[in-house]
Amino acid sequence: MLFLTTLLALPLVANALPAPAASPAVEKRSVNLGWDYGEEKVRGVNIGGWLVIEPFITPSIFESTGNEDIIDEYTFCQYQDYDTAQSALQNHWDTWFTEDDFAKIAAAGLNHVRIPIGYWAYDVQGDEPYIQGAADYLDKAIGWAGNHGLKVLVDLHGVPGSQNGYDNSGQRGDALWATDSNNVERAKNVVATLATKYSDPQYYGVVTAIALLNEPATYLNDELLSTTRQYWYDAYVVARYPFGNSDKSGLAIVIHDGFQDPSTYNNYMTEPDYEDVILDTHNYQVFNDEYVAWDWDQHISGVCDKASTYSAADLWLIVGEWSLASTDCAKYLNGRGIGARYDGSYSGSSYVGDCSDKSNDVSQYSSLVIH
Template sequence: MKFTSLFAGALLMGSAFAAVKGDLPSTETVTIPITTANSRGAADVKPKLIANLVLDKVNDVLTTSSIPTLSKIKRHRRTATDLLARALPTLRWPYDSTTRKVRGVSLGGWLVVENFITPSIYASTGNDNIIDEWTFGALQSRDQAVSILQPHLNNFVTEDDIRQIAAAGLNHVRIPIGYWAFEVSSGEPYLKLNQWDLLKQAVGWCGKYGLKVLVDLHAAPGNQNGFDHGGHRGVSTWASNATNVQRTINILQTMSKEFSQSKYANSVTALELLNEPVTDKSVVLDFYQRAYEVVRYPNGRSSPASPLLVAISDEFVSPAYSNYWDDKLRPPTYEAVAIDTHIYTIFDDKSLRLSSKDRINYYCSLKSKWTSSNKIHWQLLGEWSPAFTDCAQGVNGRGRGSRYDGSFKGSQGKINSCAGRSGSAATFSQNYKNLLGRMWESQVDANEGGVGWMMWTWKTESGAAEDWSYQKGLQYGWIPKDPTQRPQGVKC
């Protein structure tokens, strides 16, 4: 793939769609697989195919191929009757607005540590077998583990980061936190330090600078997905353990009791029940229903309802191609519920091999889907990245390599070199930065078909995975200082 020749002029002159119409045969299509492993650090998880999205490259029509094991998934139509009153609680942010969009970033890699965001944390252990927060606590002495982790927790995110986020014209911050910030049971080696206090401190800073906060429970007891960022790679026992599910609900009630208080009225606006559960759907649905109750009414039904938006992960069954969620968690029983969808196109060989034209057209084709989905539940795009390779060291898991350069075990052959495509942005060519900008613009524009977006992630350690960093995107120019601008000219 040669990045310098990928229809740069056409995109600079206008729409990404206009750039490709008329120059491809009408029969040519692109297939984009959606699997349960479309997430960071999911290399050890055997992917389950959820759907194949088929994009007509000329007519920009997105359809879904038949997957026999998921016969209920189909394209769906929405009608005006879907527009029900949905905000019985008085929310702290107008998520029902058609003009004010959520524009934000996640503070990834901070309270839940990810190797590709801060590789020095794991490298400092001197042990290649330490690959997640479970092994971080289990495979070294507690004193050593604390001496490495505590400075990171105290210093990786500062008040100046929050000031910079606000100065960039953003209005939301998504803050992931692991369950071990609240309690750790016998036999669980996670480090319960001052994560909960630091979360509340960061929320205070956000209020000071006018930023709204979505607090995201990113990891649950037993791990809800088996991913690295679920706490324990390759282990997913949350759904099979009723005690762990109840522990998760108790933690959500603790957070709702805290953040529903009036002192957070200018900061915390939403609580995400659980990040990316990939497990038994019946267990997840029951959990969502029970967790909704304690988040909406953290002090019981006799007390006022919480003003927090309740966000739920779509479990990689996206409303863009499935009607699975249409009849679930609906008013009047469940009010003010948003669906959080995560879009990455870099965790399988087929998606990595998409041309830039096809990738941008795929992103843009989703805009109308988000608009349609938004009529059922408020549609939030809570994770995505302008990065279009998996070259960031450790993004597939510590020591796992990259499919893009063929170093990942099981990859289908090298696509291209990773040189100059991740790591330090100082090594990025202008053409590459322009291309990152187009990927950013196409997704931002499409994602505003719903209530808005939060990019993953705000920052990375200096020199690491800077193609994923909003902060570095601002510094090196592939992200505009005003998030409403489209300097590359990409409009869906």
């Protein structure tokens, strides 16, 4: 098993946890040739807040609208006229990441980038307000990655109706993806588009994996859980056989644990019927009252205790997102207009400490943190 090192959705770098010994079942793989996920450790970083905008990553984009009702990419496009929103997004896409960033990522010794993108980059229907254009920048990023020897994991970050109700899905609110079979079909169609395109020989050795869906909140209800588990099966077929025949794509296929224990997926999508399947898990210690009240010893123990959990998984395992954050004080981390658990301003939470000395301002970081 291997661990993908990423820090939240920000372009920061850290060391990976050591990988436990892989079981024979995990070692057997036969499709993917762009990267040896059975032998080579993945060290990577997310290209976050770029092709899917998120308030906590780029607060200024949202604040510059002067409209507090703009809380996600959906409302960013809905509550502004097209030209204003399109201009802002175009400028953001042109400047938030450039090839120089990819050069620095490679120079830091990393080998993968995970690039989130929303379904709306490929499919906008009805009265959906989304503005398209991000797909062209994904192609640019893949070119930059190839120029600097980086592998790319393309991550479908949001689907119609939202798979989790988080702003990172494109639309904050209720998670309605699983309530409409058309939403599920549209998601699979986007997977087909991505898999067909990035299985082309020109992308060989650069685009090595595709994530079928980011963070479905399967803890919310049984319908979302059952729909997600069936979607993994169906979307796998679409991604593995994107050409309409028996020819296979050369991509590793990533599914998310849906915030379930990774062992929930033991004996699921295993060889020989399912090949090159990776289970993605995300590790944060800020999104409940218990975590934000932990001292540093508890935070460290909490991470170390994950080793046995991760080792028990029988699929390849990557930690696709994680963070060193110990509080949820970062601006808009829980959503624009939503407070923090740490200082008790989040509905239903209890005061632990003051957020005023927890700054997002890099100029306030100590030299120890920066270096």
